[in-house]
Amino acid sequence: MKLQWIMHIGLFCLVSAVTAAPKPNIIFIYCDDLGWGDLACHGHPEIKTPHLDRLAREGTDFHQFMVASPVCSPSRAGILTGQYPSRLGVFQHFATHEQNVERGMPDWLPTDVPLLPQLLKDAGYRTAHYGKWHLSGGKVKNAPLPSVYGYDDAAVWVGPGRHVFTGSVIDRSKGEASSFLSVAATEHAIRFIKDSGDQPFLINLWLHETHHVITATEEDRKPYPVVAEPQQTYYSAVTRMDKQVGRILDAVEAAGIDENTLIIFSSDNGPESLNTHLEYSVGVTGGMKGRKRSLFMGGVCVPFIARWPGTVPAGRVDEETLLGGVDMLPTFLAAAGQALPSGFDPDGINVLPALRGQKLERTKPLFWHWAGTSHNENWPRFGIREGSWTLLMDDKKIELYDVSKDRGQQENLVEDHPERVDRMLKALAAWKATLPALP
Secondary structure, rough: HHHHHHHHHHHHHHHHHHHHHOOOOOEEEEOOOOOOHHHHHOOOOOOOOOHHHHHHHOEHHHHHOEEOOOOOHHHHHHHHHHOOOOHOOOOOOOOOHHHHHHHHOOOOOOOOOOHHHHHHHHHHEEEEEEEOOOOOOOOOOOOOOOOOOOOOOOEEEEEOOOOOHHHHHHHHHHHHHHHHHHHHHHHHHHHHHOOOOOOOEEEEEEEEOOOOOOOHHHHOOOOOOOOOOOOHHHHHHHHHHHHHHHHHHHHHHHHOOHHHEEEEEEEEOOOOOOOOOHHOOOOOOOOOOOOOOOOOHHHHOEEEEEEEOOOOOOOOEOOOOOOOOHHHHHHHHHOOOOOOOOOOOOOOOOOOHHOOOOOOOOOOEEEEOOOOOOOOOOOOOOOEOOOOOOEEEOOOOOOEEEEOOOOOOOOOOOOHHHHHHHHHHHHHHHHHHOOOOOO
């Protein structure tokens, strides 16, 4: 009897220890207009990204992560809400009130929908946002502060409230402001990590690079003494961004929270289009067709590296698992042990098993709606991705690609698979029917 009682106590303690496992800290680092091919670990022959290379060695590098939109604001809206941005009326980037009205858009991301920071705050997390905001136009009056979205602390640019340089020790006399935006944002993030103690936290660290204006200080340029312009400035900016990732890794290690911190690195869309007035925007897609503003792979397939020692397998490259920006909200809630709000069915799914290295059978396709300027490779208005198959369309043409065999989307297979095309078109039509009236 006594032995049974001891065994019962031991089992109870074991179960209690499992159920009381600490909630992981979450740091989501989102770059701006960074190309999939701009990382050394993705094969770039010249750009130096030692800290991102380390992140990949110590975590898993996913090669099939798709953002919710090929431009800034709607891509970011998909992260925070777990919903397709068109469902919220966010079709392009937030601009002036007049431009937003012309596009049929609100002036800011709605605050009356389930929001990642607020949901994690309700789960006991400290929450912070540092860096680019752009969930409202930079010149729009009366835009809600980040605190309304559920953040305990914030310091931003292209948004309301405290600017990222406020409270920073950055000396901006040594170069243009854009050379220091991410440095200042990272400073705030490190301070927040140190101040969090034992309380779990969410940090959205949304960096400037490589959005226009792309600049570099003389210190930034030191790794590239013989590289010609415009590549020298671009490469220097990417490496400066990489240093901020290293600072975060060091801060997490110094705080002793390595094994209980999920760090994800990604980008909001593909690299800026090549043109003369943005001469330093020379990012690369790694051979994929399309760039920013395009639903082809180069516009929506971006870096996605996850590190969580002991949970996310180290040194792994996943070339198959399809992940989406709308998956982040349900995934982060699952990692925190927090249920979805009652009655809320996000567009994304919980991909935590994939982060853990398990095979994921995706039950929902991914959809896109692009309402911006249509030309060259920007023509697709709608897209759907099922497994390795991507269908793109506008009112004039349809294209179908198997990106598992044709990542560069060079061979249109629409004539070879009429049944698949018909099925995907019906699924896309059904999805469009669930959206509010489109402009």
